[in-house]
Amino acid sequence: MNLEKVVFGFFxxxxxxxxxxxxxxxxxxxxxxxxxxxxxxxxxxxxxxxxKFGDRTQIGAVHLATSLVASLQLIAAAVVWTYAANVLxxxxxxxxxxxxxxxxxxxxxxxxxxxxxxxxxxxVSFQRR
Amino acid sequence: xxxxxLPELGPHLSSAGVFLVLRRMRAPLIVLxxxxxxxxxxxxxxxxxxxxxxxxxxxxxxxxxxMAYTATTIGFGELPHEFTAAQRMWVTLSIFLAxxxxxxxxxxxxxxxxxxxxxxxxxxxxxxxxVRRISEPYLLLVGYGNASKILARSLDDMGRRFVVIxxxxxxxxxxxxxxxxxxxPALLGDARDTGLLTLAxxxxxxxxxVIALAGDDxxxxxxxxxxxxxxxxxxxxxxxxxxxxxxxxxAFHVQDVVNPLDRFGDHLRILLRSPAAYQLMIWLTSxxxxxxxxxxxxxxxxxxxxxxxxxxxxxxxxxLRAEGLDVTVVHVAGGRVLAGEGDSxxxxxxxxxxxxxxxxxxxxxxxxNLWLVxxxxxxxxxxxxxALQNRRANAPLFxxxxxxxxxxxxxxxxxxxxxxxxxxxxxxxxxQVPRQADxxxxxxxxxxxxxxxxxxxxxxxxxxxxxEAPALTHRLAGAGLRxxxxxxxxxxxDTALDIVPLTLLRQDERTITPTGDVQLRxxxxxxxxxxxxxxxxxxxxxxxxxxxxxxxxxxxAAASWVWRRFSRQDPAGEPR
Numbered sequence: 133m134n135l136e137k138v139v140f141g142f143f144x145x146x147x148x149x150x151x152x153x154x155x156x157x158x159x160x161x162x163x164x165x166x167x168x169x170x171x172x173x174x175x176x177x178x179x180x181x182x183x184k185f186g187d188r189t190q191i192g193a194v195h196l197a198t199s200l201v202a203s204l205q206l207i208a209a210a211v212v213w214t215y216a217a218n219v220l221x222x223x224x225x226x227x228x229x230x231x232x233x234x235x236x237x238x239x240x241x242x243x244x245x246x247x248x249x250x251x252x253x254x255x256v257s258f259q260r261r
Numbered sequence: 262x263x264x265x266x267l268p269e270l271g272p273h274l275s276s277a278g279v280f281l282v283l284r285r286m287r288a289p290l291i292v293l294x295x296x297x298x299x300x301x302x303x304x305x306x307x308x309x310x311x312x313x314x315x316x317x318x319x320x321x322x323x324x325x326x327x328m329a330y331t332a333t334t335i336g337f338g339e340l341p342h343e344f345t346a347a348q349r350m351w352v353t354l355s356i357f358l359a360x361x362x363x364x365x366x367x368x369x370x371x372x373x374x375x376x377x378x379x380x381x382x383x384x385x386x387x388x389x390x391x392v393r394r395i396s397e398p399y400l401l402l403v404g405y406g407n408a409s410k411i412l413a414r415s416l417d418d419m420g421r422r423f424v425v426i427x428x429x430x431x432x433x434x435x436x437x438x439x440x441x442x443x444x445x446p447a448l449l450g451d452a453r454d455t456g457l458l459t460l461a462x463x464x465x466x467x468x469x470x471v472i473a474l475a476g477d478d479x480x481x482x483x484x485x486x487x488x489x490x491x492x493x494x495x496x497x498x499x500x501x502x503x504x505x506x507x508x509x510x511x512a513f514h515v516q517d518v519v520n521p522l523d524r525f526g527d528h529l530r531i532l533l534r535s536p537a538a539y540q541l542m543i544w545l546t547s548x549x550x551x552x553x554x555x556x557x558x559x560x561x562x563x564x565x566x567x568x569x570x571x572x573x574x575x576x577x578x579x580x581l582r583a584e585g586l587d588v589t590v591v592h593v594a595g596g597r598v599l600a601g602e603g604d605s606x607x608x609x610x611x612x613x614x615x616x617x618x619x620x621x622x623x624x625x626x627x628x629x630n631l632w633l634v635x636x637x638x639x640x641x642x643x644x645x646x647x648a649l650q651n652r653r654a655n656a657p658l659f660x661x662x663x664x665x666x667x668x669x670x671x672x673x674x675x676x677x678x679x680x681x682x683x684x685x686x687x688x689x690x691x692x693q694v695p696r697q698a699d700x701x702x703x704x705x706x707x708x709x710x711x712x713x714x715x716x717x718x719x720x721x722x723x724x725x726x727x728x729e730a731p732a733l734t735h736r737l738a739g740a741g742l743r744x745x746x747x748x749x750x751x752x753x754x755d756t757a758l759d760i761v762p763l764t765l766l767r768q769d770e771r772t773i774t775p776t777g778d779v780q781l782r783x784x785x786x787x788x789x790x791x792x793x794x795x796x797x798x799x800x801x802x803x804x805x806x807x808x809x810x811x812x813x814x815x816x817x818a819a820a821s822w823v824w825r826r827f828s829r830q831d832p833a834g835e836p837r
Contacts, residue, residue: 171321183287183291
């Protein structure tokens with residue numbers, strides 16, 4: 133067992149699960165989407181991105197690309213939330229604002245799913261070798 | 262074809278620097294992210310109060326903002342509300358964590374900048390980019406020692422580009438200090454690595470040749486073989502100091518092998534036969550614009566004493582014996598005389614220097630050569646003294662000790678390589694120089710100085726074919742053309758151009774210094790020496806129909822097609 137692989141797999145998977153946890157629920161209802169979960173998703177996604185730095189293989193490059201996409205989408209979601217909650221309204225988001233934030237995180241979720249699929253492919257092909 | 266045989270470089274070698282940064286920065290960045298995330302989350306969860314004392318917690322955004330300016334030690338001081346004791350405790354902890362995180366990240370980045378591997382990766386990257394950008398033909402120079410420096414200077418003077426590979430960092434950095442007019446990219450690395458050679462542009466379409474002048478034969482052999490196998494069409498000039506290595510190079514069809522020590526004997530032989538021929542050879546192979554070197558007096562014939570190192574002393578004496586000299590050899594190894602005590606007096610005695618007409622000090626050590634020369638001078642002040650000057654920097658020492666003829670291997674190599682590069686036809690002319698009759702070389706030197714002036718003449722080759730001399734094809738095939746007529750001045754056909762024909766090549770037959778009444782034939786090649794202006798004028802004669810007509814026949818032909826139709830005499834006016 134390789135500890136590096138455990139840590140890597142852990143963060144990639146945790147990024148996807150946190151992302152999913154935030155995304156699930158009615159798009160227009162901000163009370164169904166915890167801001168702390170979004171915060172955790174951003175942080176874990178950033179860690180996952182950094183973990184993918186410096187891999188020169190083809191699959192490593194695609195891994196990094198998916199993580200960058202997910203991180204950017206989640207950061208965009210966090211920025212929209214912050215702006216909406218602090219500048220446009222006072223604390224609670226409107227339906228449109230909530231939908232914008234959650235759908236942005238939905239895009240990130242897609243990238244995270246690709247990341248997990250890549251992880252599975254890598255694992256399977258590694259065992260065959 | 263040949264290019265596909267080169268190893269695939271891929272992006273990894275050129276972008277290695279970026280990957281190295283990313284890989285090394287992984288741990289510090291993760292630490293930073295984790296510290297930041299924990300502090301922000303903690304700060305937003307720790308209970309606080311607002312201005313009126315009601316319980317209130319910081320939002321994630323406020324906590325992020327506060328941590329951003331605190332952790333980076335900017336310390337803005339703007340707070341939404343006064344902190345409670347619990348918040349203060351948490352912030353204190355966060356500050357310590359964050360400062361450690363930042364220090365770690367910045368420290369890692371700075372130490373990465375100092376890392377030799379990283380710097381080399383960056384240097385390699387900029388080198389690759391510089392090589393890729395070269396569009397004109399360039400030469401790949403392996404090794405940057407004394408010989409390469411002389412050669413590089415001459416190449417630069419001639420306006421030719423080159424790329425340097427050397428395995429010593431001091432030499433690589435001296436390329437920059439030597440300040441060439443054109444940009445000369447230099448790479449630090451072992452040229453035996455085929456990947457590095459490829460990086461230096463072995464597969465580049467503008468690469469015009471490879472010159473292997475590294476200090477050790479092993480590298481030169483490796484480079485020669487690599488080039489011969491991967492780019493067989495490229496010319497290779499390699500230095501070797503042993504016959505065995507030269508043989509191996511020739512097995513791979515590397516024809517141009519330069520052996521400086523071998524050439525020492527050859528030079529002495531030429532000098533013995535004719536000082537003027539030697540003068541001519543040195544002059545023609547010098548860098549452009551070099552003034553005519555002084556001519557040596559005739560060397561004395563009689564008993565010569567050679568102090569050499571092992572096999573090399575034998576070879577040199579064999580060369581001299583072939584010239585009909587009486588040679589005594591004294592073997593010297595590592596600065597000590599084999600036969601006796603190792604003092605200079607013994608050498609001088611055993612070699613009978615007192616009765617000799619000339620003394621040759623040719624060991625691999627300059628110190629030994631110097632003391633041999635000094636001893637010989639004392640024993641026999643009238644002897645002609647020849648010395649091998651292994652290091653160019655020692656030239657003043659040899660001059661001070663009073664050497665009549667010194668040879669610097671680095672200079673010989675540079676001359677040889679330059680001659681081969683400047684003109685392949687010159688290499689078919691030079692070996693003929695010592696074989697000419699008495700007085701021939703003197704006359705040629707005089708003629709060259711009279712027509713071309715004091716600087717080294719420009720040497721070039723012309724081929725009388727449809728591509729290079731379209732204006733002459735009709736005449737060559739028909740009425741015939743004399744060399745003298747071709748070399749008339751287009752401005753005034755009664756004067757001759759300042760050009761001296763050195764060689765005429767017709768298939769495998771060659772004529773040295775052809776006379777003016779030689780009949781030229783199609784596909785003939787000529788090696789010419791002259792001034793640049795004359796070269797331009799000759800080019801016009803060869804390519805412009807009206808100029809050719811005037812120069813060769815004295816007829817002022819019409820330049821335009823209509824007038825040519827009217828005059829109906831010009832060969833070019835014939836219907837096609």
